[in-house]
Structures are given as C-alpha cells and as structure tokens.
Amino acid sequence: MADRHTPLYMIGVAAQLAGVHPQTLRIYEQKGLVSPQRTSGNTRMYSQADIERLELINELTSEGINLAGVIRILDLKGRLDERDEEIDDLHKKVRRLADRVHELETRESVSRLMLPASTQNIEVR
Structure with missing residues (x-):
C-alpha cells in the first residue's frame, strides 16, 4: 500500500x-x-x-467555522498529533527499559544461585 x-x-x-x-x-x-x-x-x-x-x-x-478558526483548529490538531507521537516514543522507551531491568534482575538472580552456598547469606539451622 x-x-x-x-x-x-x-x-x-x-x-x-x-x-x-x-x-x-x-x-x-x-x-x-x-x-x-x-x-x-x-x-x-x-x-x-x-x-x-x-x-x-x-x-x-x-x-x-470560518477559515481562520479552521486554521487554528488544524494547528492545534497538528500539535496534538506531534505530542501523541512523542508519548508513543516515550512509552516504547519505557517498555525497553523495563525489559532491560527485568533482564538484569534475572541475570543477578541466576548469578546468585550459581554462587557456592558458603558465599551466599544462607542461614543454616
């Protein structure tokens, strides 16, 4: 298309x-x-x-609505459309950052699990 x-x-x-x-x-x-x-x-x-x-x-x-009003409305609509695009871009960035944080947290958890038991802060009773 x-x-x-x-x-x-x-x-x-x-x-x-x-x-x-x-x-x-x-x-x-x-x-x-x-x-x-x-x-x-x-x-x-x-x-x-x-x-x-x-x-x-x-x-x-x-x-x-007269043409002067139409011009104003179209200008405001253009600004609104730009803000909507900016918001969409920011949402995408937030999702990428959240995915990255999750990935790093998962790596940290896996790394902790792979440490020998003596180095982990595990209480033995």
Missing part, C-alpha cells in the same frame, strides 16, 4: 474526491490550509493525507 503522503491526485481529481471546486483548493493553498506537492512542471499533486485534511476542512466549515 502506498504511503498516505505519496502525491497521487491532480487538482481536478482531488477537488472531486474532497467534494469542492478546484478554485477552493487554490484558495486553501493560498491560506496555508493545504500544501500539495508540485511536479517538475509545477502541477499540484495531492496525497491521500491531503484529501483527508480537505475532508476535515469541509466538515469544520459546514459546521459554521
């Missing part, structure tokens, strides 16, 4: 998929709401991620 950010659609197809007029996409680009990639011939190419973003913009504007 192709990456969500791979440019696939020219402006006409992207507009149709997003349910808007191509001129609307040009306006959104001017306002920084979407940033399609460009071919060497300067043709706008939209990815699946762009289409999903356009669908979200349409959803927000249909709820009565």
